[in-house]
Amino acid sequence: MDLNFTPAELAFRDEVRLFLRDQLPVDIAHRVKNGLALRAEDYTRWQKLLYQRGWGAPGWPEPFGGPGWGPVEMHIFDEEAAAAGAPRTIPFGLKMVAPVIMAFGSPAQQQRFLPGIISGEAWWCQGYSEPGAGSDLASLKTRAERQGDHYIVNGQKTWNTLGQYADWIFCLVRTDPNAPKQQQGISFLLIDMKTPGITVRPIITMDGAHEVNEVWFENVKVPVENRIGEENKGWTYAKFLLGHERTNIAGVGASKRELGRLKDIARKETKNGRPLLEDPLFAARVAQVEMELMALEITNLRALSAESEKRAPGPEASILKIKGTEIQQALSELMMYAVGPYALPFERHSVEEGDLASVAGPEYAAPLAATYCNVRKVTIYGGSNEIQRNIISQMILGL
Amino acid sequence: MDFNFSEEQQLLADTVQRFVRDNYSFEARRGILHGPGGWSRDLWKELANLGLTALNVPEEHGGLGNGPVETMLVMNALGEGLVVEPFLAAAVITPVFLTHIGDKSAAEQLLPNIASGERIVILAHQEPLTRGEINHVTTRAEKTSSGYVIDGLKNVIIGGGAADELLVSARTSGQPDGTDGISVFRIDPKAAGVTVKDYGTIDGLRAADIELKKVSVPAAALVGAEGKAFAAIEAAHDQALSALCAEAVGIMKAVNATTLDYTRNRKQFGQPIAKFQVLQHRMADMFLHGEQARSMSYLAAIKSLDADAGERRRALSAAKVIIGQAGRFIGQQAVQLHGGMGMTEELMVSHYFKRLTAIDLTLGDTDFHTQQFIASANAT
Known part of the structure; x- marks a missing residue:
């Protein structure tokens, strides 16, 4: 048993970091790291840059333009991209319909649709x-x-x-x-x-x-x-698609980034003249999420490792979905509570346009309540967490 | 990155699982608990025959020189069986301590007999005010012309009553919470001034309060350098934390399985209660907790040897918290899902529950390790 990356994997990580440092547009990273809304154009711009590098579709097989990465490389890429503030992948083309077209589409459909998906067109x-x-x-x-x-x-x-x-x-x-x-x-x-x-x-x-x-x-x-x-026969294809929706479902990289943001905010906020992060109660709540995230990271790596050995990502993905989304919600909640009443002022256009100076309170406070509201969705979409528990009890526990 | 175990490790796990299957049926365990001493010397010898008491003893002292991953696999299986013999205390904590203390003659005298299972040597370190803070030692050792005189109280020492010999920590200098000034002495439990009050614990184990009143020992009883025992105690404590986490993971696996089984067979309202979604979701959550706990046990085992003390503390404390919480959830829900039967002594579930409860109270509880985790984050 070994939790370390191999030298080759570490070299790959350096390569990814270098690319992100040179190519990820600063304005996009700023929006991601500060919880501001992304515009459609931001997603497309980033996808085109990835495509130019040959990394437009990490999960695709090489004949269709994929980079030939295994699950560990994909994991490293997801982690690094999230840490750097890259936009999340809009999954509908790349991760959902494309695998269906590859598996069940005709050659004509593949030639017609796949190039536009990978290029971001x-x-x-x-x-x-x-x-x-x-x-x-x-x-x-x-x-x-x-x-x-x-x-x-x-x-x-x-x-x-x-x-x-x-x-x-x-x-x-x-x-x-x-x-x-x-x-x-x-x-x-x-x-x-x-x-x-x-x-x-x-x-x-x-x-x-x-x-x-x-x-x-x-x-x-x-x-x-x-x-x-x-x-x-559409239901067969639909089920196949739902199986592919699960890569990077745990969102560990993004949650690590958000944990960092939470700590930054809690260091700036004060309580009784001390940084809020040093308040024992608040620190314990942050620690709880951080420890759960550590556990999720290993659980995710265990799932990836099983995937590398060609044991398909099974119903265990439901654990990643449940825990990953609970952590996302907990982080957004703590960030909102960290700023207290200044979480309340809200101007939608400021969050959309990134113009935070006009909102009352510290700039980092402006999007927090909106984000808290927004991420209520994560335990509902992609198969609600209750459906995930049904999957665990039926597919794993055999009930 | 690799989550597989080597062939030897797999073989080791199989061996211990077979030991548990062959020797630790519910009835056999009940017999052991109610037998003389509350544990079985015969089974201890059997564990020794299988090489398990030699696991954490270095090869140069007649042991196998294995590490935390092997210990984890053994503890998983011992946990599943709720084995009550003092394996953690006598076959993990003591040999790891003796390996780290840097005392050649004590190692040569004690470790071969520990490896062979002939002698049970127990480190008596915990005191009433310790509560996880292993640097807290108020037992005093005063230097005399010929050696030391020791006074103090060691409490809830697991396996203390089984000890052929004790290793007792005492302060030779420094403040009650100082890491410097802690020494360890070899003490015969039958020596004048030593009172060993042996008792049962809620989880079926045996523990002892050990009172030392003006206990005179020769200078040769000192193990390692005077005042410098903390690092070795800490190393033993870290391995113990990792091993304890692994024991809990083994129990959680067993208790989840027995709960599934029970709810499949128990019928109410004309159907197995496992058909009710509210119970299915509860068991899904129990499974989820169990998987998160297993992940943290892996992390604890790997990081328990990390050279960076901050990394080590962070991983071990996080593991103890996640596993303590998972154990509490799984244990409580398992009893709940067994209904009235969960309350009785007659099924394994209540015994699993009690051991999981005890584990959270051992070597620092969830709150203590949350604080440790926060402190390690602030330190880095």
Whole structure:
């Protein structure tokens, strides 16, 4: 048993650090490190830089343009990128639809869609959840009826993340409403967001952000050639996709960065004339999260190590999701409490534009309450933490 | 990065697991607890025959010279079996102390017999005001013309009553909390002025309060240099923390398994209670705690030998906290999920619960190690 990286892995880490130091735009890192909103253009700019370096798609196989990294290299890259303040990867193209296209798409679909995803030219979004189909995704109702060489799509998707910027959406649609099981009548379609009949309506979340949308489909014509795999087999592809959603699910690197920010803030804030970080109660709360994060880091490395040995990332990923998101929430909560009443002043445009000087209180305080509100989502999305507990009890404990 | 164990390590784990299977059924354990002394010399010899008492003894003194990873694997298995023989005290703490104290003659005299299992030697260090602070020693050793006279009280010394010989820490100089000025002496438990009050503990182990009243020892009883024992005590303490964490991880694995099993078989409202989601989620959380605990036990074992004291403290204290919390959660929930049966002496679950409870109170509890963790972060 050895928890150290090999010399080759350490050399790789240096290479990543060097690249981040030279190439990560300072203004983007500033936004990430201070909890400010990122613009679509920030994500795209960073993706293009990664692509130029040959690192556009860390998880992809080499024939499709991946760098040929194993799980440990990917982990090192994620950790270093997070520490440096790189934007998180928008997963919908790179980590979700791309693996499905590689595994089940035709060669023509692969040639058509994958290059735009890796280069950052094409922005993808997800059409999974519906108003009546959340955790129970297979009960989805959006209908696709075959008419010649097209499907006509009607229905409504929701909790669509950043679809207002998207060029494409991948959708689960019902092609056979009479199938004996609801999982059986579903197909997987790729839809051009510019197609007539698609309407994107913003959902403003409690932090004032426009991150999610409703997407309405009214007689939207989708060529049959945009279907992945076979008709009515979409649920198989959807499950495959959910398995791939789990890389870097623990978010250890980002949480380490946020822990550092929390400590910085708690050193600047004072209580009874001493830095807040030296207050025994507050210090104990910070320590609790830090210790749990240490444990999560090892649990994550154990999962990666199993993955390196070709034991697939299994239901153990649910542990990483539960613990990782609980830690994210705890960190945001502690940061908000660290600043006390100055967590309250809130001007959405300041967080959007990075103009913090205009908000009352210290600049670092301005986004904290909004972030606290925003990250309530993390235990809800990607399979809520309750669904993750179902997965653990069914898949691991065999209940 | 590698989380695999070598073939030898795997073999060692298998050996101890077999020992537990063969010797530590529920009934056999009950017999041991109620037998003379509350533990089994015969099984101690069996552990010795398997080479386990030699594990932490250097090869030059007749041992195997293994380290914390091997000890972890052994403790995992002993934990699963709730083995009550004083392995941690006699086969981890003492040999590690003697390896680090730098006293050739004490090592030559004691370690071969420890390795062979013939003698049980116990380090009596803890005092009523220690509470995890291993630098706190108020037992005094006054120098005389021929040696030392020792006065003080050592409390809740696990395995103290089983000792053929004691290694007693006492202050030869310095303030009660000074790391400098702590010395260790070899003392015969039957010597004049030594009272060993042996008693059972809630978890089925045996411990002792050891009172020393004007105990005279010759100068040769001093182990290592006068006043310089702290580093060796700390090294033993660090290995003990790692080993104790591993024991807890073994128990958690067993208690989670027995809880799963029980809820699958226990029927209420016409179905196994394991079908109820509220219990499924509880057991998912128990499993999650168990995995986080295992991760920290790995970290503790690896870092327990780290040359950087800050890194060592940080990892060991974090491990003790995460494992203490996990043990409390898992133990309490296991009893809860067993319902009334969880309250009885008749199932293993209550015995697991009690040992997990005791582990958090041993070698510094969750609060103490949270403070240590904070202090180590501020120091770096």
